[in-house]
Amino acid sequence: MGKGSPLRVAVAGLGAVGMAVVRALEAGLPGCELAAVSARDLGAARARLPRAVPVLPVEELEPLADLVVEAAPAALLPAIAAPFLSAGKGVVVLSAGALLRNDHLIALARERGGQITVPTGALIGLDAVAAAAEGVIHSVRMVTRKPVRGLAGAPYLIENGIEIEGIGEPLRVFKGTPREAAVGFPANLNVAVALSLVGIGPDRTELEIWADPALARNVHSIAVESDSANFTMSIENLPSENPKTGRITALSVIACLRKMGAPLRVGT
Incomplete structure (x- = not known):
C-alpha cells in the first residue's frame, strides 16, 4: 500500500x-x-x-x-x-x-x-486498564449480566445442565476466569477476554456471568485496583440483531x- x-x-x-x-x-x-x-x-x-x-x-x-x-x-x-x-x-x-x-x-x-x-x-475504559497495566494491577473483576436469550444455548450451560429459560429472578451461571469462559461461552464473552488481555491476563481476571430475565440490555461492570488508580466502570449495551452481540x-x-x-x- x-x-x-x-x-x-x-x-x-x-x-x-x-x-x-x-x-x-x-x-x-x-x-x-x-x-x-x-x-x-x-x-x-x-x-x-x-x-x-x-x-x-x-x-x-x-x-x-x-x-x-x-x-x-x-x-x-x-x-x-x-x-x-x-x-x-x-x-x-x-x-x-x-x-x-x-x-x-x-x-x-x-x-x-x-x-x-x-x-x-x-467495553469502556480499556485505555485506563492499559495505562494501569504499565504499572502494577492488583485485581480486575468483571460482572456480566445478560438477558436470558443472550445466553441461551451456550455450551457451558448445556454441558452443566443449567436451565435458564423460564427463570423468574437473576441467576449466576458462571464464576471463574475469562479463559474458562471463552470455552464455555464462545459467542458471549469476547469482552471479558479483551479486558484480560489488556490487563492482568485471562487466568487472573475474575469473572461472573448472570442471566437476568428482567434485562433487555447487556450490562458489564468492571472494578480495577492498581498502584496508580482504583476505578469502576459500568455500561449497558443494546443488543444488535444478534442478541449475543451488542450494537x-x-x-x-x-x-x-x-x-x-x-x-x-x-x-x-
Missing part, C-alpha cells in the same frame, strides 16, 4: 457486525475502502451487498486486501487470520476468546510483522478503522 493509498479492507462474516462494517465502508470511511468480503453462503452474500464486491472463501481474501475484519464464528479465526499475518498484514479480531486457543497467531504476527487488533467492543460492537470496529486513517488519533 503506497503513501496516500486507501487501506483495502476485507470483511469476513456478514452477520450483524459484518454488515454494519460493510455499510460504513460503502458510505465512506476516510482512508479506507471495501476490497472484498466472505460469508458462509457466498451466493446469498452477493445478493446482500450494495454493489459488486468480490465475494470469496476466507482463504482467498488476502491478496485483495491490506487488512481483514474478522466478524465470523470463532472457529474460523485461524483460517481468516493466518494468511494476512503471514503476509505481514493486519487483522481486526472480534472473536477475542479464540485467540486464547490460537496463540500461534500472535507468534506468527510477531515473526512476520503483522498485527492483531482487538477493538474496544462493548456498539460494530460501531467500535468502525471507529477503529476510522482511527487508522485519521490525521488525529485520540486515546491509546
Whole structure:
C-alpha cells in the first residue's frame, strides 16, 4: 500500500457486525475502502451487498486486501487470520476468546510483522486498564449480566445442565476466569477476554456471568485496583440483531478503522 493509498479492507462474516462494517465502508470511511468480503453462503452474500464486491472463501481474501475484519464464528479465526499475518498484514479480531486457543497467531504476527487488533467492543475504559497495566494491577473483576436469550444455548450451560429459560429472578451461571469462559461461552464473552488481555491476563481476571430475565440490555461492570488508580466502570449495551452481540460492537470496529486513517488519533 503506497503513501496516500486507501487501506483495502476485507470483511469476513456478514452477520450483524459484518454488515454494519460493510455499510460504513460503502458510505465512506476516510482512508479506507471495501476490497472484498466472505460469508458462509457466498451466493446469498452477493445478493446482500450494495454493489459488486468480490465475494470469496476466507482463504482467498488476502491478496485483495491490506487488512481483514474478522466478524465470523470463532472457529474460523485461524483460517481468516493466518494468511494476512503471514503476509505481514493486519487483522481486526472480534472473536477475542479464540485467540486464547490460537496463540500461534500472535507468534506468527510477531515473526512476520503483522498485527492483531482487538477493538474496544462493548467495553469502556480499556485505555485506563492499559495505562494501569504499565504499572502494577492488583485485581480486575468483571460482572456480566445478560438477558436470558443472550445466553441461551451456550455450551457451558448445556454441558452443566443449567436451565435458564423460564427463570423468574437473576441467576449466576458462571464464576471463574475469562479463559474458562471463552470455552464455555464462545459467542458471549469476547469482552471479558479483551479486558484480560489488556490487563492482568485471562487466568487472573475474575469473572461472573448472570442471566437476568428482567434485562433487555447487556450490562458489564468492571472494578480495577492498581498502584496508580482504583476505578469502576459500568455500561449497558443494546443488543444488535444478534442478541449475543451488542450494537456498539460494530460501531467500535468502525471507529477503529476510522482511527487508522485519521490525521488525529485520540486515546491509546
